[in-house]
Amino acid sequence: MTATSSTTMAAKNGEDGEVCSSLCKIAGKVVFITSKGYDGDLGGLAGADDKCNTLAMEAGLANAGNFMAWLSSAEGSPSSRMTKYEEPYLLLDGESIVAASWSELTDGSVDSAINVDETSALQPGKRAWTGTTASGAASSPTCKDWTSEIKEDGGLQGSSSSVDVEWSSKAAASCFTSGRRICVEQCYQARPMRASRSRPMRVLVMKKASATAWVTGAPGSGDGRPCLL
Numbered sequence: 001m002t003a004t005s006s007t008t009m010a011a012k013n014g015e016d017g018e019v020c021s022s023l024c025k026i027a028g029k030v031v032f033i034t035s036k037g038y039d040g041d042l043g044g045l046a047g048a049d050d051k052c053n054t055l056a057m058e059a060g061l062a063n064a065g066n067f068m069a070w071l072s073s074a075e076g077s078p079s080s081r082m083t084k085y086e087e088p089y090l091l092l093d094g095e096s097i098v099a100a101s102w103s104e105l106t107d108g109s110v111d112s113a114i115n116v117d118e119t120s121a122l123q124p125g126k127r128a129w130t131g132t133t134a135s136g137a138a139s140s141p142t143c144k145d146w147t148s149e150i151k152e153d154g155g156l157q158g159s160s161s162s163v164d165v166e167w168s169s170k171a172a173a174s175c176f177t178s179g180r181r182i183c184v185e186q187c188y189q190a191r192p193m194r195a196s197r198s199r200p201m202r203v204l205v206m207k208k209a210s211a212t213a214w215v216t217g218a219p220g221s222g223d224g225r226p227c228l229l
């Protein structure tokens with residue numbers, strides 16, 4: 001069992017010549033759009049963060065429990081809440097870089113549309129609740145700070161097909177309708193990697209990439225916080 005795990009780990013790292021994605025050794029933070037949709041009552045920012053972490057854990061992601069929703073309310077925004085890393089923000093498809101750093105994430109365009117969910121499945125053409133501009137600042141409407149699910153209230157959404165400012169700020173929708181969320185990894189220390197042969201190789205690759213980040217990457221310019229174990 002131990003030997004098998006070691007072999008798998010070596011393969012993930014490309015050290016034995018097996019197929020390895022271009023991101024195997026890139027330090028970075030994971031960004032995903034949720035596989036599930038929710039109405040505008042997300043339970044505020046804390047409730048939205050919890051939903052990100054629940055999905056990350058169910059998908060077996062490294063550092064699950066340390067994701068934060070790209071969402072704004074009167075309580076805060078991505079700019080005020082999130083750590084501003086000077087390392088890439090990555091999709092879970094094993095090949096796409098959303099932005100090379102926080103400043104490039106929030107400059108009005110992304111290099112790859114955020115269209116991959118926590119299970120590595122493609123989710124194009126979806127809308128995600130944000131209440132946030134592409135710069136990470138609070139915008140409106142926000143489904144009454146993400147506590148409303150009635151038709152008469154609205155919430156700003158981004159599009160998983162957009163690479164311009166509309167990735168975060170596309171249009172408002174009724175809080176009665178369903179929207180995804182965008183979740184961003186937020187911590188800088190490694191959790192012990194858990195090797196699992198039942199997981200798809202792509203997820204294993206990203207776990208390795210993520211763990212490598214904690215070993216070789218700097219926390220960045222923000223006040224990076226330790227990962228919750």
Ligand SMILES: [Ca+2]
Binds near residue numbers: 105
């Ligand atoms: Ca950019």
